[in-house]
Amino acid sequence: MSELPVDPAVREGRVPGRSSEEIPELHEVGCPEELRERIEGLMGRYPDRRSASIPALWAVQERYGWCTPEGIRQAAAVMRVTPAYLESVASFYDLLHTSPVGTHRIEVCTNISCWMRGADRLLEAFQEAAGGDDANFYVTGFECLGACDIAPMASIDQRYYGPLEAAEAGVAIDQLRAGQEVLPDKALAKRGLAGDA
Amino acid sequence: MPHRLEKRILLEHAEDPALRTLDGYRRLAGGYATLERAYKEMEQDEVLKRLEESGLRGRGGAGFSMGKKASFLPRGDMAKYLCCNADESEPGAFKDRELMQRNPHQLIEGIALAALAADAGHAFIFIRGEYDEQADILDTAVAEAYEAGYLGTNILGCHRDLELVVHRGAGAYICGEETALLDALEGKRGNPRLKPPFPAVQGLYGGPTLINNVETLSNVPHIVDKGPDWFHQYGTEQSPGTKVVSISGGVRRPGNYEVELGIPTRELIFDIAGGPEDGHEIKAFFPGGSSSPVLTAEEGLDLPYSFEAMAEAGSMLGSGSIIVCDDRVSIPHLALRTARFYHHESCGKCVPCREGTNWTVKMLERMVRGEATPMDLDIVSSVQQNIIGHCLCVLGDSMAMPVGAMVRKFREEFEEVMANPELVLDPHAVVQGAPETLGAQA
Numbered sequence: 001m002s003e004l005p006v007d008p009a010v011r012e013g014r015v016p017g018r019s020s021e022e023i024p025e026l027h028e029v030g031c032p033e034e035l036r037e038r039i040e041g042l043m044g045r046y047p048d049r050r051s052a053s054i055p056a057l058w059a060v061q062e063r064y065g066w067c068t069p070e071g072i073r074q075a076a077a078v079m080r081v082t083p084a085y086l087e088s089v090a091s092f093y094d095l096l097h098t099s100p101v102g103t104h105r106i107e108v109c110t111n112i113s114c115w116m117r118g119a120d121r122l123l124e125a126f127q128e129a130a131g132g133d134d135a136n137f138y139v140t141g142f143e144c145l146g147a148c149d150i151a152p153m154a155s156i157d158q159r160y161y162g163p164l165e166a167a168e169a170g171v172a173i174d175q176l177r178a179g180q181e182v183l184p185d186k187a188l189a190k191r192g193l194a195g196d197a
Numbered sequence: 198m199p200h201r202l203e204k205r206i207l208l209e210h211a212e213d214p215a216l217r218t219l220d221g222y223r224r225l226a227g228g229y230a231t232l233e234r235a236y237k238e239m240e241q242d243e244v245l246k247r248l249e250e251s252g253l254r255g256r257g258g259a260g261f262s263m264g265k266k267a268s269f270l271p272r273g274d275m276a277k278y279l280c281c282n283a284d285e286s287e288p289g290a291f292k293d294r295e296l297m298q299r300n301p302h303q304l305i306e307g308i309a310l311a312a313l314a315a316d317a318g319h320a321f322i323f324i325r326g327e328y329d330e331q332a333d334i335l336d337t338a339v340a341e342a343y344e345a346g347y348l349g350t351n352i353l354g355c356h357r358d359l360e361l362v363v364h365r366g367a368g369a370y371i372c373g374e375e376t377a378l379l380d381a382l383e384g385k386r387g388n389p390r391l392k393p394p395f396p397a398v399q400g401l402y403g404g405p406t407l408i409n410n411v412e413t414l415s416n417v418p419h420i421v422d423k424g425p426d427w428f429h430q431y432g433t434e435q436s437p438g439t440k441v442v443s444i445s446g447g448v449r450r451p452g453n454y455e456v457e458l459g460i461p462t463r464e465l466i467f468d469i470a471g472g473p474e475d476g477h478e479i480k481a482f483f484p485g486g487s488s489s490p491v492l493t494a495e496e497g498l499d500l501p502y503s504f505e506a507m508a509e510a511g512s513m514l515g516s517g518s519i520i521v522c523d524d525r526v527s528i529p530h531l532a533l534r535t536a537r538f539y540h541h542e543s544c545g546k547c548v549p550c551r552e553g554t555n556w557t558v559k560m561l562e563r564m565v566r567g568e569a570t571p572m573d574l575d576i577v578s579s580v581q582q583n584i585i586g587h588c589l590c591v592l593g594d595s596m597a598m599p600v601g602a603m604v605r606k607f608r609e610e611f612e613e614v615m616a617n618p619e620l621v622l623d624p625h626a627v628v629q630g631a632p633e634t635l636g637a638q639a
């Protein structure tokens with residue numbers, strides 16, 4: 001039987017757009033110097049510079065709070081790929097935001113082990129405590145964060161906390177508002193190894 | 198003190214925060230002595246032979262022989278790559294997090310030795326973006342290893358080079374699938390590729406690539422140092438060695454525990470993890486993460502915890518993550534949670550997975566709302582059967598197998614829920630309260 005034709009994208013994945021007229025020039029995008037240097041540094045870490053697209057988008061998000069269209073154009077100009085390509089990459093990943101999000105990011109795990117221990121209530125409690133203050137807080141349910149041992153848990157600004165009582169959501173939000181350390185007793189980093197108690 | 202039934206090799210000294218530093222790793226664990234010996238005195242084939250003879254099986258899910266996979270890489274001058282899979286996103290799995298957080302240098306040494314076996318000059322740790330804290334720890338450890346001359350060019354004056362980059366993902370379970378991982382690492386959307394060609398032949402940037410899990414690679418320094426016979430002392434014949442098992446859900450002491458493979462599952466769940474809370478019983482458990490078909494307590498508790506025993510029982514050891522469901526868990530709701538995860542994470546590239554996960558979620562939602570007809574149970578089962586084996590990668594199967602098993606093994610409960618949705622156990626907080634606090638440090 002002869003082989004059916006296979007779209008190269010099936011084997012190789014989508015290849016970045018390279019048509020030069022769609023790639024913005026650096027001087028057109030007003031890319032801040034430190035962002036350009038950071039992205040160039042990231043590109044230098046890989047045998048193929050295009051591998052830096054996710055790290056570059058992380059850098060954009062850190063700089064602007066989310067992957068803004070301007071930020072994406074700036075990264076695209078530095079990386080010499082089309083903004084549409086980077087946009088398509090950003091939209092694939094849950095942690096890269098292509099629309100504005102609050103300053104503090106709270107991901108509450110609602111997957112199996114956390115669900116069994118009250119994650120849905122915890123998520124509600126965080127949503128209530130944030131009270132629609134979207135500028136400061138982005139609260140979302142999330143898939144398993146790889147910390148089912150501290151279920152129910154949440155990731156707050158990329159740090160893990162658990163096991164959390166629903167009432168601790170309000171405490172955490174107040175601490176974030178006041179610029180204090182969040183739930184110090186519940187930080188994953190401070191836990192010992194299971195069984196060593 | 199570890200539990201008397203634990204056997205800590207990978208997690209030895211892990212309770213000591215100093216292990217995380219280069220000095221601590223050298224002092225506590227004799228770290229990097231094996232790398233030094235191997236780079237100075239051993240040939241590629243010798244390292245490879247030890248790994249093959251050890252019978253070390255991949256700890257990322259499929260359980261394939263690590264040494265054999267490394268031996269599949271062609272020889273020659275072309276650029277070869279090594280990727281450490283630290284995406285760990287399967288519900289229930291959190292062992293790689295512990296290994297990276299507490300013993301990052303063991304992983305780096307393992308990578309350097311595996312790179313020697315595979316003749317790879319470039320290595321990457323692909324770590325899920327959520328593990329920011331662990332990625333920071335790895336960044337620090339990698340910098341220390343470069344500084345000490347264990348990475349970089351002309352390592353220890355042996356005319357070998359190895360670059361190691363910590364690459365953070367950005368939140369997509371599918372990037373744990375090895376070919377999707379390669380796409381993500383090439384800067385693309387993480388869609389799986391058609392296999393063959395397998396990554397060992399044509400992987401990253403088209404070059405031969407060895408992909409192994411964090412725990413697999415963390416075993417490597419021990420095996421290269423102490424040899425295959427030493428490794429075979431632990432575990433079973435087909436599942437040699439120890440396993441860091443993540444146990445969560447309805448047990449008193451959830452956590453990561455390192456045990457010899459083949460330990461009775463009951464000892465793991467009851468003696469080590471404390472068993473279910475007072476007044477409750479175990480109804481079922483996932484033996485190997487959410488992708489493994491659930492086993493009822495009756496079927497599973499008395500099996501040895503090994504690759505072969507779980508496979509024989511129609512399930513799998515997978516990543517070695519046990520999720521325990523006690524008698525408060527509503528299985529139809531559990532099926533829905535499980536299906537929703539795979540639906541959300543399906544990359545959408547192939548129809549049986551994209552549509553199958555979508556329809557499974559919709560039908561399960563109808564069931565728990567009491568809007569389904571009895572026929573729907575058979576339709577759900579047949580959808581699962583039509584997914585299995587028909588997808589580009591195994592994400593589709595990973596939903597179809599556990600969901601199919603739940604419908605098959607708990608059919609009566611589904612029927613009951615469908616008839617009386619209001620009678621269902623509180624589907625939100627099944628296990629009340631927080632678990633006993635474990636080893637919380639002062």
Ligand SMILES: Cc1cc2nc3c(=O)[nH]c(=O)nc-3n(C[C@H](O)[C@H](O)[C@H](O)COP(=O)(O)O)c2cc1C
Pocket residue numbers: 254255256257258259260261263282283284285286287370371372373374375376408409410411413414590591592595
């Ligand atoms: C959908 C999907 C997700 C996966 N996620 C992971 C993962 O997070 N970590 C991992 O090591 N392997 C994961 N795997 C398995 C990898 O494809 C691959 O088999 C593994 O990394 C090989 O390493 P090992 O032989 O050391 O186990 C996943 C597979 C699939 C299909």
Ligand code: SF4
Pocket residue numbers: 371388389542543544545546547548550551588589590591592593
């Ligand atoms: S099985 Fe699912 S996740 Fe895997 S390639 Fe197909 S659509 Fe994507």
Ligand code: FES
Pocket residue numbers: 109110111112113114115143144145146147148149151153288289290
């Ligand atoms: S289920 Fe919540 S962290 Fe795994």
